[in-house]
Amino acid sequence: MFYDKLTYIYLQMPVFTKGEGELRSHFEKWLFLLKHLEDMDEIPGILNEPVFLAGFKLAEIAHYGEAELAAYEQSLKVYRDLKNVIDSAARKGWAEGLEEGMEKGLALALSRAMAGGMGEVEAQRLLGL
Numbered sequence: 001m002f003y004d005k006l007t008y009i010y011l012q013m014p015v016f017t018k019g020e021g022e023l024r025s026h027f028e029k030w031l032f033l034l035k036h037l038e039d040m041d042e043i044p045g046i047l048n049e050p051v052f053l054a055g056f057k058l059a060e061i062a063h064y065g066e067a068e069l070a071a072y073e074q075s076l077k078v079y080r081d082l083k084n085v086i087d088s089a090a091r092k093g094w095a096e097g098l099e100e101g102m103e104k105g106l107a108l109a110l111s112r113a114m115a116g117g118m119g120e121v122e123a124q125r126l127l128g129l
Contacts, residue, residue, distance in 0.1 A: 020046050 016031045023029050023046055033047060033055060043056055064072060106127055113123035 020044055026051070 011031065011034075013031070013035050016035055018028060018032065020032065023032055029047060029052065033052060037059055043053065047053075047056075061069075061072060109127055110120075110123050113126065114120055118126070
């Protein structure tokens with residue numbers, strides 16, 4: 001035995017004979033999709049769920065020719081680069097805004113403490129400055 005937790009499950013697709021109207025579980029729907037995907041020109045109504053739509057999209061991408069696949073991969077690279085630039089700018093902006101807000105908040109707390117009769121040194125010590 002190579003590994004006691006390793007299990008193989010074999011699916012015998014010719015044995016799966018259920019039709020579109022007989023599918024009850026997601027497992028049966030997946031088997032139907034895998035068995036009939038090559039013959040499908042459009043998505044059957046019973047498979048019109050987000051998980052199966054994602055499967056159809058992957059099958060469409062897998063069917064791309066060499067030029068289409070290169071263009072798709074290039075567009076993904078551009079998208080990911082732009083997303084990382086935007087996310088990085090947002091994180092930087094959030095950090096700068098938080099720092100500025102903390103400075104203004106501490107300055108306001110210090111001025112209010114001093115307006116309440118507290119000395120500047122005592123107010124700074126109270127605020128941890």
